[in-house]
Amino acid sequence: MKELVFALQFKGKARPVEGVEGKLAAKTTAAGQVLRTTLAPKGVQAKAESKPGPRATFESEVQMTGPSTFIESGRISYGKAGGVTFKTMGHGVLGASGVDGLQRGAVIWAVTDGRGQFAGATGLITSNFTVGSKGEVVDNHYVRLFLPA
Numbered sequence: 001m002k003e004l005v006f007a008l009q010f011k012g013k014a015r016p017v018e019g020v021e022g023k024l025a026a027k028t029t030a031a032g033q034v035l036r037t038t039l040a041p042k043g044v045q046a047k048a049e050s051k052p053g054p055r056a057t058f059e060s061e062v063q064m065t066g067p068s069t070f071i072e073s074g075r076i077s078y079g080k081a082g083g084v085t086f087k088t089m090g091h092g093v094l095g096a097s098g099v100d101g102l103q104r105g106a107v108i109w110a111v112t113d114g115r116g117q118f119a120g121a122t123g124l125i126t127s128n129f130t131v132g133s134k135g136e137v138v139d140n141h142y143v144r145l146f147l148p149a
Contacts, residue, residue, distance in 0.1 A: 014137050028137055092105060109124065122145070
């Protein structure tokens with residue numbers, strides 16, 4: 001097995017699924033990126049710089065399981081490289097961020113299947129995200145996959 005570790009910032013929307021209580025559908029995309037973190041004398045500075053080329057796409061269904069918990073499953077396509085499917089390990093959390101109109105949350109997903117470069121993949125993806133009052137999502141993924149050699 002070989003290990004593949006990377007991070008991407010996805011942006012898009014989450015919307016209620018019509019006729020299903022507590023269910024949301026999320027669709028986001030991410031360009032190739034350079035994520036830069038600097039530990040400077042004036043504090044931590046961070047920047048995500050988009051790069052031209054194919055985009056990653058993310059689609060999921062979220063089911064609220066309590067006032068601040070949820071489960072989720074979906075798929076991520078990493079351009080022509082392939083993609084993965086995933087499901088929540090345990091429950092994700094969602095709650096107030098301290099900024100008006102903005103919720104924050106986090107979840108850990110287990111990879112359940114892969115295709116293309118990701119065929120036979122196992123591993124975890126952590127998601128740390130915000131959701132605005134109109135459903136706008138900013139979702140940072142940290143991915144650690146194990147791929148057949």
